[in-house]
């Protein structure tokens with residue numbers, strides 16, 4: 493019954509495409525970003541700077557450019573929603 497595809501122009505698909513475009517245009521691979529989300533991860537990551545290594549469906553994978561502690565781990569790579577970062581330009 494569903495005929496949604498890449499050419500579908502229904503409201504739902506257009507909204508999804510707009511969200512994806514917005515997310516993908518705000519953060520790109522190679523960007524240097526700072527974690528600015530004030531939620532539960534801020535204690536560990538707020539203000540930390542990283543380089544984007546992948547962006548997919550509103551999430552980005554980053555490689556930290558400085559030492560980051562998360563509980564008793566020291567992650568070098570993390571995945572977060574792009575909304576949690578501000579691009580430094």
Ligand SMILES: [Zn+2]
Pocket residue numbers: 495496497500501502503504505506
């Ligand atoms: Zn559709």
